[in-house]
Amino acid sequence: MCELLGMSANVPTDICFSFSGLMKRGGETGPHRDGWGITFYEGKGSRTFKDPEPSCRSKIAQLLEQYPIKSCAVIGHIRQANRGGVNLQNTHPFERELWGRNWTFAHNGQLTDYRALEVGAFMPVGNTDSELAFCYLLGQMKDRFAKAPRNPVTLARFLAKHADVLRQKGVFNMLLTDGTLMFAYCTSKLHWLTRKAPFGKAHLVDSDWEIDFSQETTPTDVVTVIATEPLTKDEPWNKMDTGEWLMLKDGVPVS
Amino acid sequence: MCELLGMSANVPTDICFSFSGLMKRGGETGPHRDGWGITFYEGKGSRTFKDPEPSCRSKIAQLLEQYPIKSCAVIGHIRQANRGGVNLQNTHPFERELWGRNWTFAHNGQLTDYRALEVGAFMPVGNTDSELAFCYLLGQMKDRFAKAPRNPVTLARFLAKHADVLRQKGVFNMLLTDGTLMFAYCTSKLHWLTRKAPFGKAHLVDSDWEIDFSQETTPTDVVTVIATEPLTKDEPWNKMDTGEWLMLKDGVPVS
Numbered sequence: 001m002c003e004l005l006g007m008s009a010n011v012p013t014d015i016c017f018s019f020s021g022l023m024k025r026g027g028e029t030g031p032h033r034d035g036w037g038i039t040f041y042e043g044k045g046s047r048t049f050k051d052p053e054p055s056c057r058s059k060i061a062q063l064l065e066q067y068p069i070k071s072c073a074v075i076g077h078i079r080q081a082n083r084g085g086v087n088l089q090n091t092h093p094f095e096r097e098l099w100g101r102n103w104t105f106a107h108n109g110q111l112t113d114y115r116a117l118e119v120g121a122f123m124p125v126g127n128t129d130s131e132l133a134f135c136y137l138l139g140q141m142k143d144r145f146a147k148a149p150r151n152p153v154t155l156a157r158f159l160a161k162h163a164d165v166l167r168q169k170g171v172f173n174m175l176l177t178d179g180t181l182m183f184a185y186c187t188s189k190l191h192w193l194t195r196k197a198p199f200g201k202a203h204l205v206d207s208d209w210e211i212d213f214s215q216e217t218t219p220t221d222v223v224t225v226i227a228t229e230p231l232t233k234d235e236p237w238n239k240m241d242t243g244e245w246l247m248l249k250d251g252v253p254v255s
Numbered sequence: 256m257c258e259l260l261g262m263s264a265n266v267p268t269d270i271c272f273s274f275s276g277l278m279k280r281g282g283e284t285g286p287h288r289d290g291w292g293i294t295f296y297e298g299k300g301s302r303t304f305k306d307p308e309p310s311c312r313s314k315i316a317q318l319l320e321q322y323p324i325k326s327c328a329v330i331g332h333i334r335q336a337n338r339g340g341v342n343l344q345n346t347h348p349f350e351r352e353l354w355g356r357n358w359t360f361a362h363n364g365q366l367t368d369y370r371a372l373e374v375g376a377f378m379p380v381g382n383t384d385s386e387l388a389f390c391y392l393l394g395q396m397k398d399r400f401a402k403a404p405r406n407p408v409t410l411a412r413f414l415a416k417h418a419d420v421l422r423q424k425g426v427f428n429m430l431l432t433d434g435t436l437m438f439a440y441c442t443s444k445l446h447w448l449t450r451k452a453p454f455g456k457a458h459l460v461d462s463d464w465e466i467d468f469s470q471e472t473t474p475t476d477v478v479t480v481i482a483t484e485p486l487t488k489d490e491p492w493n494k495m496d497t498g499e500w501l502m503l504k505d506g507v508p509v510s
Contacts, residue, residue: 044380045343047305052297063318088300096352100378121376123355125299 002092002108003032004190005076006175006226008182008248012042013223014068015076017204017211021231022076023065024206026055032078035091036061039104040071041179046102050091072250073179077106089126094134096122098141099148101178105134108228109171109187117166133166137176152181152254156247159183164243175226182248184226186240192226193237194252202232222251257347257363258287259445260331261430261481263437263503267297268478269323272459272466274331276486278320279461281310281333290346291316293331294359295324296434301357305346327505328434332361344381349389351377353396354403356433360389363483364426364442372421388421392431407436407509411502414438419498430481437503439481441495447481448492449507457487477506 005022007015019038027033036058037050055061055078077092084090092106107130114129120139124131140162141155149155159176163185166172173190176183184190197220199213217223226246230237240246247254260277262270274293282288291313292305310316310333332347339345347361362385369384375394379386395417396410404410414431418440421427428445431438439445452475454468481501485492495501502509 042307042343045307045346047343048302049304050302052300059318059322063314067314088297088302091300095350097378097380100380102380123352125352125355125357 002077002079003030003228004106004108004173004175004226005074006177006182006184007071007074007223008251009072009221009223010250011221012070012072013221014070015074016065016068017209018225018227018231019076020065020209021204021206022078022227023055023061026061026078028056029206030078032080034079034081034086036076036078037091037093037106038064038074038076039093039095040069041073041177042071044101044179046095046104046179048093048095048104050088052086052088052091073177073182075104075106075175075177082110083130084126084128087126090128090131092130094131096134096138098138101148103138103176103178105137105174105176106130107133108173108189111166111170111172114169133172133174136166137162152247152249155181156183156245160185160245163245167243173228180249184240184246184248186244187242189228190226190240191228191230191237192224192240192246193235194222194224196222202235205231205233224248224251224253257332257334258285258483259361259363259428259430259481260329261432261437261439262326262329262478263506264327264476264478265505266476267325267327268476269325270329270331271320271323272464273480273482273486275320275464276459276461277331277333277482278310278316281316283311284461285333287333287335289334289336289341291331291333292346292348293319293329294348294350295326296328296432297326299356299434301350301359301434303348303350303359305343307341307343307346328432328437330359330361330430330432337365338385339381339383342381345383345386347385349386351389351393353393356403358393358431358433360392360429360431361385362388363428363444366421366425366427369424388427388429391421392417407502407504410436411438411500415440415500418500422498428483435504439495439501439503441499442497444483445481445495446483446485446492447479447495447501448490449477449479451477457490460486460488479503479506479508
Protein backbone atom coordinates (compact mmCIF):
# COMPACT_ATOMS: atom_id res chain seq x y z
CA MET A 1 0.00 0.00 0.00
CA CYS A 2 0.97 3.65 -0.20
CA GLU A 3 0.20 6.91 1.53
CA LEU A 4 -1.44 9.98 0.09
CA LEU A 5 -1.17 13.66 0.94
CA GLY A 6 -3.33 16.41 -0.50
CA MET A 7 -3.75 20.11 0.16
CA SER A 8 -6.23 22.71 -1.01
CA ALA A 9 -5.87 26.32 0.15
CA ASN A 10 -7.38 29.74 -0.54
CA VAL A 11 -3.95 31.42 -0.54
CA PRO A 12 -0.59 30.02 -1.68
CA THR A 13 0.60 28.00 1.29
CA ASP A 14 3.70 25.90 1.84
CA ILE A 15 3.37 22.27 2.82
CA CYS A 16 6.83 21.72 4.37
CA PHE A 17 5.35 20.69 7.74
CA SER A 18 2.97 18.01 6.40
CA PHE A 19 5.43 16.91 3.72
CA SER A 20 8.10 16.37 6.35
CA GLY A 21 5.78 14.03 8.27
CA LEU A 22 4.90 12.08 5.15
CA MET A 23 8.53 11.71 4.05
CA LYS A 24 9.46 10.11 7.37
CA ARG A 25 7.01 7.32 6.56
CA GLY A 26 8.95 6.62 3.38
CA GLY A 27 11.27 4.08 4.95
CA GLU A 28 11.80 5.50 8.44
CA THR A 29 8.56 5.56 10.50
CA GLY A 30 6.68 3.70 7.74
CA PRO A 31 7.45 0.97 5.18
CA HIS A 32 6.85 2.96 1.95
CA ARG A 33 10.31 2.61 0.47
CA ASP A 34 9.44 2.33 -3.21
CA GLY A 35 9.60 5.94 -4.26
CA TRP A 36 7.80 9.19 -3.63
CA GLY A 37 6.52 12.21 -5.51
CA ILE A 38 4.84 15.54 -4.98
CA THR A 39 3.16 17.99 -7.34
CA PHE A 40 2.80 21.72 -6.60
CA TYR A 41 0.53 24.04 -8.53
CA GLU A 42 1.39 27.69 -9.00
CA GLY A 43 -1.49 29.20 -10.97
CA LYS A 44 -2.28 26.87 -13.87
CA GLY A 45 1.31 25.69 -13.91
CA SER A 46 2.51 22.67 -11.99
CA ARG A 47 5.78 20.99 -11.16
CA THR A 48 6.35 17.50 -9.88
CA PHE A 49 9.32 16.23 -7.93
CA LYS A 50 9.63 12.47 -7.91
CA ASP A 51 12.16 9.84 -7.10
CA PRO A 52 12.07 6.03 -7.15
CA GLU A 53 14.39 6.10 -4.09
CA PRO A 54 13.02 5.97 -0.51
CA SER A 55 11.98 9.45 0.60
CA CYS A 56 13.71 9.17 3.99
CA ARG A 57 17.10 9.25 2.27
CA SER A 58 16.27 11.34 -0.83
CA LYS A 59 18.31 14.52 -1.28
CA ILE A 60 15.48 16.06 -3.29
CA ALA A 61 13.02 15.35 -0.47
CA GLN A 62 15.44 16.91 2.02
CA LEU A 63 15.60 20.06 -0.10
CA LEU A 64 11.80 20.29 -0.37
CA GLU A 65 11.34 19.91 3.40
CA GLN A 66 13.24 23.18 3.79
CA TYR A 67 12.16 24.94 0.61
CA PRO A 68 8.74 26.54 1.01
CA ILE A 69 7.03 26.32 -2.38
CA LYS A 70 3.75 28.19 -1.94
CA SER A 71 0.84 26.54 -3.65
CA CYS A 72 -2.97 26.40 -3.53
CA ALA A 73 -3.05 22.72 -4.52
CA VAL A 74 -0.63 19.91 -3.75
CA ILE A 75 -0.69 16.12 -4.17
CA GLY A 76 2.00 13.96 -2.58
CA HIS A 77 2.52 10.20 -2.50
CA ILE A 78 4.88 7.65 -1.00
CA ARG A 79 4.87 4.21 -2.54
CA GLN A 80 4.97 0.67 -1.32
CA ALA A 81 4.78 -1.16 -4.63
CA ASN A 82 2.30 -3.92 -5.29
CA ARG A 83 1.51 -3.58 -9.00
CA GLY A 84 4.37 -2.61 -11.35
CA GLY A 85 8.12 -2.47 -10.73
CA VAL A 86 9.96 0.14 -8.67
CA ASN A 87 11.01 2.66 -11.29
CA LEU A 88 10.38 6.21 -12.38
CA GLN A 89 7.54 5.50 -14.80
CA ASN A 90 5.58 3.81 -12.00
CA THR A 91 6.19 6.60 -9.47
CA HIS A 92 3.16 8.71 -8.52
CA PRO A 93 1.78 11.35 -8.99
CA PHE A 94 0.83 10.88 -12.64
CA GLU A 95 -0.04 13.83 -14.88
CA ARG A 96 -1.96 14.46 -18.08
CA GLU A 97 -3.41 17.50 -19.80
CA LEU A 98 -7.17 17.72 -20.31
CA TRP A 99 -9.23 20.82 -21.24
CA GLY A 100 -6.02 22.90 -21.22
CA ARG A 101 -5.33 22.05 -17.56
CA ASN A 102 -2.70 19.81 -15.98
CA TRP A 103 -4.44 17.02 -14.07
CA THR A 104 -2.49 15.19 -11.36
CA PHE A 105 -3.45 11.90 -9.73
CA ALA A 106 -2.20 9.61 -6.98
CA HIS A 107 -3.66 6.35 -5.70
CA ASN A 108 -3.46 4.26 -2.57
CA GLY A 109 -4.72 0.70 -2.87
CA GLN A 110 -4.63 -2.24 -5.20
CA LEU A 111 -6.92 -3.27 -8.05
CA THR A 112 -7.48 -6.65 -9.68
CA ASP A 113 -8.90 -7.34 -13.16
CA TYR A 114 -8.05 -3.79 -14.13
CA ARG A 115 -6.37 -4.43 -17.48
CA ALA A 116 -9.68 -4.48 -19.35
CA LEU A 117 -10.49 -0.89 -18.28
CA GLU A 118 -11.14 1.38 -21.27
CA VAL A 119 -8.55 4.13 -21.37
CA GLY A 120 -9.69 5.99 -24.49
CA ALA A 121 -7.50 8.97 -25.35
CA PHE A 122 -5.00 8.53 -22.50
CA MET A 123 -2.45 5.72 -22.53
CA PRO A 124 -0.41 4.60 -19.54
CA VAL A 125 3.38 5.00 -19.76
CA GLY A 126 4.17 2.61 -16.89
CA ASN A 127 2.43 -0.58 -15.84
CA THR A 128 0.64 0.16 -12.57
CA ASP A 129 -3.05 -0.33 -11.82
CA SER A 130 -2.94 3.29 -10.56
CA GLU A 131 -1.91 4.95 -13.82
CA LEU A 132 -4.41 2.82 -15.74
CA ALA A 133 -7.18 3.90 -13.36
CA PHE A 134 -6.12 7.53 -13.88
CA CYS A 135 -6.24 7.12 -17.67
CA TYR A 136 -9.69 5.51 -17.31
CA LEU A 137 -11.03 8.44 -15.26
CA LEU A 138 -9.60 11.09 -17.58
CA GLY A 139 -10.88 9.21 -20.63
CA GLN A 140 -14.37 9.17 -19.12
CA MET A 141 -14.13 12.89 -18.31
CA LYS A 142 -13.03 13.74 -21.84
CA ASP A 143 -15.76 11.61 -23.43
CA ARG A 144 -18.51 13.07 -21.24
CA PHE A 145 -17.55 16.76 -21.09
CA ALA A 146 -16.18 18.83 -23.99
CA LYS A 147 -14.87 21.30 -21.39
CA ALA A 148 -14.78 21.50 -17.60
CA PRO A 149 -18.30 21.51 -16.13
CA ARG A 150 -19.08 24.89 -14.56
CA ASN A 151 -20.31 23.34 -11.29
CA PRO A 152 -17.55 21.40 -9.44
CA VAL A 153 -20.20 19.15 -7.89
CA THR A 154 -21.26 17.96 -11.35
CA LEU A 155 -17.69 16.81 -11.93
CA ALA A 156 -17.41 15.37 -8.41
CA ARG A 157 -20.53 13.22 -8.84
CA PHE A 158 -19.33 12.03 -12.24
CA LEU A 159 -15.91 11.12 -10.80
CA ALA A 160 -17.49 9.39 -7.78
CA LYS A 161 -19.65 7.28 -10.11
CA HIS A 162 -16.57 6.05 -11.95
CA ALA A 163 -14.57 5.67 -8.74
CA ASP A 164 -17.40 3.40 -7.57
CA VAL A 165 -16.68 1.25 -10.66
CA LEU A 166 -12.99 1.09 -9.74
CA ARG A 167 -13.80 0.27 -6.11
CA GLN A 168 -15.46 -2.94 -7.33
CA LYS A 169 -11.97 -4.01 -8.44
CA GLY A 170 -10.22 -3.53 -5.09
CA VAL A 171 -8.98 -0.77 -2.81
CA PHE A 172 -9.20 2.66 -4.39
CA ASN A 173 -8.30 5.68 -2.28
CA MET A 174 -7.33 8.52 -4.59
CA LEU A 175 -6.61 12.21 -5.07
CA LEU A 176 -7.09 14.16 -8.31
CA THR A 177 -6.51 17.87 -8.94
CA ASP A 178 -6.19 20.41 -11.72
CA GLY A 179 -4.77 23.03 -9.37
CA THR A 180 -8.16 24.60 -8.67
CA LEU A 181 -10.32 21.65 -7.68
CA MET A 182 -9.16 18.80 -5.45
CA PHE A 183 -11.18 15.56 -5.53
CA ALA A 184 -10.67 12.83 -2.94
CA TYR A 185 -12.32 9.41 -2.91
CA CYS A 186 -12.09 6.81 -0.15
CA THR A 187 -12.64 3.09 -0.08
CA SER A 188 -10.64 2.18 3.02
CA LYS A 189 -8.50 4.89 4.54
CA LEU A 190 -8.44 8.65 4.08
CA HIS A 191 -8.56 11.50 6.62
CA TRP A 192 -8.90 15.25 6.29
CA LEU A 193 -9.06 18.41 8.32
CA THR A 194 -9.57 22.10 7.64
CA ARG A 195 -7.35 24.66 9.36
CA LYS A 196 -8.75 28.18 9.70
CA ALA A 197 -8.85 30.99 12.27
CA PRO A 198 -8.45 30.80 15.19
CA PHE A 199 -5.29 28.84 14.38
CA GLY A 200 -3.59 26.70 17.02
CA LYS A 201 -0.59 24.47 17.43
CA ALA A 202 -0.01 21.05 15.91
CA HIS A 203 2.59 18.38 16.48
CA LEU A 204 3.64 15.84 13.85
CA VAL A 205 2.98 12.15 14.59
CA ASP A 206 6.22 11.12 12.85
CA SER A 207 8.74 13.56 14.32
CA ASP A 208 9.22 16.19 17.00
CA TRP A 209 8.24 19.09 14.75
CA GLU A 210 5.60 21.28 16.39
CA ILE A 211 4.15 24.26 14.57
CA ASP A 212 2.09 27.23 15.74
CA PHE A 213 -0.10 27.98 12.74
CA SER A 214 -1.15 31.34 14.24
CA GLN A 215 2.42 32.51 13.58
CA GLU A 216 2.38 31.33 9.97
CA THR A 217 -1.01 32.49 8.73
CA THR A 218 -3.36 35.43 8.33
CA PRO A 219 -6.91 35.31 9.79
CA THR A 220 -8.55 34.73 6.38
CA ASP A 221 -6.40 31.70 5.43
CA VAL A 222 -8.23 28.42 4.95
CA VAL A 223 -6.31 25.21 4.26
CA THR A 224 -7.61 21.65 4.03
CA VAL A 225 -5.15 18.78 4.30
CA ILE A 226 -5.98 15.19 3.30
CA ALA A 227 -3.85 12.22 4.32
CA THR A 228 -4.10 8.45 4.46
CA GLU A 229 -3.36 8.53 8.20
CA PRO A 230 -3.54 11.67 10.37
CA LEU A 231 -0.23 13.53 10.22
CA THR A 232 -0.65 15.41 13.51
CA LYS A 233 -1.42 14.25 17.05
CA ASP A 234 -3.52 17.07 18.36
CA GLU A 235 -6.01 18.01 15.66
CA PRO A 236 -9.53 16.68 14.92
CA TRP A 237 -9.04 14.71 11.69
CA ASN A 238 -12.21 13.53 9.91
CA LYS A 239 -12.17 9.90 8.81
CA MET A 240 -13.83 9.29 5.45
CA ASP A 241 -16.20 6.37 4.91
CA THR A 242 -16.10 3.76 2.19
CA GLY A 243 -17.45 5.28 -1.02
CA GLU A 244 -17.31 8.82 0.39
CA TRP A 245 -15.94 11.63 -1.75
CA LEU A 246 -14.78 15.15 -1.05
CA MET A 247 -14.46 17.99 -3.57
CA LEU A 248 -12.41 20.95 -2.38
CA LYS A 249 -11.98 24.40 -3.85
CA ASP A 250 -10.07 27.27 -2.22
CA GLY A 251 -9.48 25.11 0.84
CA VAL A 252 -13.11 24.26 1.62
CA PRO A 253 -15.44 21.40 0.67
CA VAL A 254 -18.03 22.18 -1.99
CA SER A 255 -21.31 20.30 -2.05
CA MET B 256 15.49 34.39 -26.69
CA CYS B 257 16.35 31.30 -24.72
CA GLU B 258 19.00 28.59 -24.65
CA LEU B 259 18.55 24.89 -25.22
CA LEU B 260 20.46 21.87 -23.96
CA GLY B 261 19.92 18.30 -25.13
CA MET B 262 21.67 15.00 -24.51
CA SER B 263 21.36 11.56 -26.05
CA ALA B 264 23.54 8.72 -24.76
CA ASN B 265 23.91 4.96 -25.17
CA VAL B 266 24.36 4.45 -21.41
CA PRO B 267 22.82 6.40 -18.51
CA THR B 268 25.03 9.45 -18.19
CA ASP B 269 24.90 12.42 -15.87
CA ILE B 270 24.75 15.92 -17.31
CA CYS B 271 26.02 17.89 -14.28
CA PHE B 272 28.94 19.37 -16.26
CA SER B 273 26.91 20.72 -19.19
CA PHE B 274 23.98 21.68 -16.94
CA SER B 275 26.31 23.72 -14.76
CA GLY B 276 27.48 25.72 -17.79
CA LEU B 277 23.91 26.34 -18.95
CA MET B 278 22.72 27.42 -15.51
CA LYS B 279 25.40 30.12 -15.33
CA ARG B 280 23.83 31.70 -18.41
CA GLY B 281 20.56 32.02 -16.50
CA GLY B 282 21.26 35.48 -15.14
CA GLU B 283 25.03 35.33 -14.52
CA THR B 284 27.06 34.91 -17.74
CA GLY B 285 23.88 35.26 -19.86
CA PRO B 286 20.63 37.23 -19.72
CA HIS B 287 18.14 34.32 -19.47
CA ARG B 288 16.55 35.21 -16.15
CA ASP B 289 12.97 34.14 -16.78
CA GLY B 290 13.03 30.59 -15.51
CA TRP B 291 14.63 27.29 -16.35
CA GLY B 292 13.76 23.62 -16.54
CA ILE B 293 15.29 20.22 -17.24
CA THR B 294 13.79 16.81 -17.96
CA PHE B 295 15.60 13.54 -17.29
CA TYR B 296 14.47 10.18 -18.63
CA GLU B 297 15.12 6.98 -16.72
CA GLY B 298 13.71 4.20 -18.88
CA LYS B 299 10.26 5.24 -20.09
CA GLY B 300 9.83 7.37 -16.99
CA SER B 301 10.74 11.02 -16.88
CA ARG B 302 11.01 13.76 -14.31
CA THR B 303 11.17 17.47 -14.86
CA PHE B 304 12.62 20.07 -12.54
CA LYS B 305 11.51 23.59 -13.32
CA ASP B 306 11.48 26.99 -11.73
CA PRO B 307 10.28 30.42 -12.92
CA GLU B 308 13.19 31.93 -10.92
CA PRO B 309 16.60 32.66 -12.53
CA SER B 310 18.71 29.51 -12.60
CA CYS B 311 21.83 31.25 -11.30
CA ARG B 312 20.16 31.68 -7.90
CA SER B 313 17.85 28.65 -7.85
CA LYS B 314 18.35 26.23 -4.96
CA ILE B 315 16.92 23.41 -7.07
CA ALA B 316 19.43 24.14 -9.84
CA GLN B 317 22.23 24.16 -7.26
CA LEU B 318 21.16 20.72 -6.04
CA LEU B 319 21.01 19.31 -9.58
CA GLU B 320 24.51 20.60 -10.43
CA GLN B 321 25.81 18.30 -7.68
CA TYR B 322 23.32 15.46 -7.98
CA PRO B 323 24.24 13.10 -10.82
CA ILE B 324 20.95 11.81 -12.25
CA LYS B 325 21.97 9.27 -14.88
CA SER B 326 19.88 9.42 -18.00
CA CYS B 327 20.00 8.44 -21.69
CA ALA B 328 17.97 11.49 -22.75
CA VAL B 329 17.83 14.99 -21.30
CA ILE B 330 16.32 18.30 -22.42
CA GLY B 331 17.14 21.52 -20.58
CA HIS B 332 16.10 25.12 -21.18
CA ILE B 333 16.74 28.58 -19.78
CA ARG B 334 14.25 31.26 -20.67
CA GLN B 335 14.34 34.88 -21.67
CA ALA B 336 10.65 35.54 -22.11
CA ASN B 337 9.22 37.13 -25.22
CA ARG B 338 5.77 35.50 -25.60
CA GLY B 339 3.77 34.82 -22.42
CA GLY B 340 4.38 35.97 -18.83
CA VAL B 341 7.11 34.72 -16.51
CA ASN B 342 5.34 31.99 -14.55
CA LEU B 343 5.37 28.25 -14.07
CA GLN B 344 2.88 27.35 -16.79
CA ASN B 345 5.08 29.10 -19.37
CA THR B 346 8.32 27.49 -18.18
CA HIS B 347 9.90 24.92 -20.53
CA PRO B 348 10.25 21.98 -21.05
CA PHE B 349 6.65 21.07 -21.82
CA GLU B 350 5.39 17.51 -21.62
CA ARG B 351 2.54 15.44 -23.04
CA GLU B 352 1.83 11.72 -23.41
CA LEU B 353 1.45 10.26 -26.91
CA TRP B 354 1.53 6.57 -27.90
CA GLY B 355 2.11 5.64 -24.25
CA ARG B 356 5.35 7.67 -24.10
CA ASN B 357 6.15 10.94 -22.35
CA TRP B 358 7.17 13.51 -24.97
CA THR B 359 9.19 16.54 -23.85
CA PHE B 360 9.77 19.72 -25.82
CA ALA B 361 11.70 22.97 -25.51
CA HIS B 362 11.98 25.87 -27.95
CA ASN B 363 14.34 28.74 -28.59
CA GLY B 364 12.98 31.52 -30.78
CA GLN B 365 9.88 33.56 -31.36
CA LEU B 366 6.89 33.00 -33.63
CA THR B 367 4.31 35.43 -35.01
CA ASP B 368 0.80 34.63 -36.30
CA TYR B 369 0.93 31.37 -34.40
CA ARG B 370 -2.47 31.47 -32.71
CA ALA B 371 -4.23 30.01 -35.73
CA LEU B 372 -2.13 26.80 -35.57
CA GLU B 373 -4.29 23.69 -35.32
CA VAL B 374 -3.58 21.93 -32.03
CA GLY B 375 -6.00 19.00 -32.36
CA ALA B 376 -5.96 16.69 -29.33
CA PHE B 377 -3.40 18.65 -27.30
CA MET B 378 -4.30 21.96 -25.68
CA PRO B 379 -1.80 24.45 -24.28
CA VAL B 380 -1.95 25.14 -20.53
CA GLY B 381 0.07 28.37 -20.67
CA ASN B 382 0.15 31.08 -23.34
CA THR B 383 3.51 30.81 -25.08
CA ASP B 384 4.12 30.37 -28.80
CA SER B 385 6.40 27.48 -27.77
CA GLU B 386 3.78 25.32 -26.05
CA LEU B 387 1.34 25.97 -28.89
CA ALA B 388 3.96 24.84 -31.42
CA PHE B 389 4.55 21.71 -29.32
CA CYS B 390 0.81 20.95 -29.27
CA TYR B 391 0.71 21.50 -33.03
CA LEU B 392 3.57 19.03 -33.64
CA LEU B 393 2.11 16.36 -31.34
CA GLY B 394 -1.35 16.82 -32.85
CA GLN B 395 0.13 16.26 -36.32
CA MET B 396 2.02 13.17 -35.09
CA LYS B 397 -1.11 11.72 -33.52
CA ASP B 398 -3.23 12.37 -36.62
CA ARG B 399 -0.66 10.86 -38.98
CA PHE B 400 0.57 7.83 -37.03
CA ALA B 401 -1.61 5.52 -34.90
CA LYS B 402 1.58 4.41 -33.14
CA ALA B 403 5.26 5.33 -33.28
CA PRO B 404 6.73 4.70 -36.77
CA ARG B 405 9.24 1.86 -36.67
CA ASN B 406 11.91 3.85 -38.52
CA PRO B 407 13.06 6.96 -36.60
CA VAL B 408 13.91 8.68 -39.89
CA THR B 409 10.26 8.45 -40.96
CA LEU B 410 9.32 10.38 -37.85
CA ALA B 411 12.24 12.80 -38.27
CA ARG B 412 11.24 13.70 -41.84
CA PHE B 413 7.63 14.16 -40.76
CA LEU B 414 8.68 16.42 -37.88
CA ALA B 415 11.06 18.40 -40.10
CA LYS B 416 8.24 19.02 -42.60
CA HIS B 417 6.07 20.51 -39.87
CA ALA B 418 9.01 22.37 -38.31
CA ASP B 419 9.46 23.95 -41.76
CA VAL B 420 5.87 25.21 -41.45
CA LEU B 421 6.66 26.72 -38.04
CA ARG B 422 9.88 28.28 -39.34
CA GLN B 423 7.78 30.35 -41.74
CA LYS B 424 6.36 32.04 -38.63
CA GLY B 425 9.66 33.09 -37.09
CA VAL B 426 12.65 31.61 -35.28
CA PHE B 427 12.18 27.97 -34.38
CA ASN B 428 15.08 26.09 -32.82
CA MET B 429 13.72 23.12 -30.92
CA LEU B 430 14.36 19.84 -29.12
CA LEU B 431 11.85 16.99 -28.77
CA THR B 432 12.34 13.60 -27.11
CA ASP B 433 10.43 10.58 -25.85
CA GLY B 434 13.45 9.30 -23.91
CA THR B 435 14.63 7.06 -26.76
CA LEU B 436 14.72 9.40 -29.74
CA MET B 437 15.99 12.98 -29.63
CA PHE B 438 14.98 15.30 -32.47
CA ALA B 439 16.62 18.69 -32.99
CA TYR B 440 15.67 21.33 -35.54
CA CYS B 441 17.51 24.55 -36.28
CA THR B 442 16.48 27.80 -37.87
CA SER B 443 19.13 30.12 -36.47
CA LYS B 444 21.37 28.71 -33.76
CA LEU B 445 22.05 25.17 -32.58
CA HIS B 446 25.34 23.28 -32.08
CA TRP B 447 26.14 19.67 -31.30
CA LEU B 448 29.03 17.33 -30.72
CA THR B 449 29.48 13.63 -30.07
CA ARG B 450 31.86 12.45 -27.35
CA LYS B 451 33.25 8.93 -27.70
CA ALA B 452 36.54 7.09 -27.18
CA PRO B 453 39.26 8.23 -27.08
CA PHE B 454 37.86 10.71 -24.56
CA GLY B 455 39.71 13.91 -23.76
CA LYS B 456 39.40 16.94 -21.57
CA ALA B 457 36.93 19.80 -21.88
CA HIS B 458 36.65 23.17 -20.22
CA LEU B 459 33.36 25.04 -19.74
CA VAL B 460 33.00 28.40 -21.47
CA ASP B 461 30.98 29.81 -18.54
CA SER B 462 33.09 28.76 -15.55
CA ASP B 463 36.40 27.27 -14.55
CA TRP B 464 35.14 23.70 -14.48
CA GLU B 465 37.39 21.38 -16.49
CA ILE B 466 36.56 17.72 -16.88
CA ASP B 467 38.58 14.76 -18.09
CA PHE B 468 35.97 12.54 -19.74
CA SER B 469 38.42 9.62 -19.89
CA GLN B 470 38.08 9.43 -16.09
CA GLU B 471 34.28 9.45 -16.19
CA THR B 472 33.50 7.04 -19.00
CA THR B 473 34.03 3.54 -20.35
CA PRO B 474 35.42 3.02 -23.88
CA THR B 475 32.02 2.09 -25.35
CA ASP B 476 30.17 5.19 -24.11
CA VAL B 477 28.77 7.49 -26.77
CA VAL B 478 27.13 10.79 -25.83
CA THR B 479 25.88 13.58 -28.06
CA VAL B 480 25.24 17.01 -26.55
CA ILE B 481 23.22 19.72 -28.30
CA ALA B 482 23.28 23.36 -27.21
CA THR B 483 22.31 26.76 -28.53
CA GLU B 484 25.89 27.98 -28.09
CA PRO B 485 28.89 25.70 -27.52
CA LEU B 486 29.26 24.94 -23.82
CA THR B 487 32.98 24.06 -23.93
CA LYS B 488 36.03 25.89 -25.27
CA ASP B 489 38.15 23.07 -26.56
CA GLU B 490 35.86 20.71 -28.47
CA PRO B 491 34.83 20.68 -32.15
CA TRP B 492 31.14 21.68 -32.01
CA ASN B 493 29.12 21.30 -35.22
CA LYS B 494 26.98 24.30 -36.15
CA MET B 495 23.60 23.39 -37.65
CA ASP B 496 22.25 25.19 -40.70
CA THR B 497 18.87 26.82 -41.17
CA GLY B 498 16.28 24.11 -41.78
CA GLU B 499 18.69 21.33 -40.73
CA TRP B 500 17.47 18.55 -38.46
CA LEU B 501 19.17 15.89 -36.40
CA MET B 502 17.61 12.69 -35.08
CA LEU B 503 19.60 10.94 -32.35
CA LYS B 504 19.22 7.49 -30.84
CA ASP B 505 21.60 5.93 -28.32
CA GLY B 506 23.88 8.96 -28.61
CA VAL B 507 24.41 8.87 -32.37
CA PRO B 508 22.69 10.51 -35.35
CA VAL B 509 20.41 8.25 -37.40
CA SER B 510 19.81 8.97 -41.06
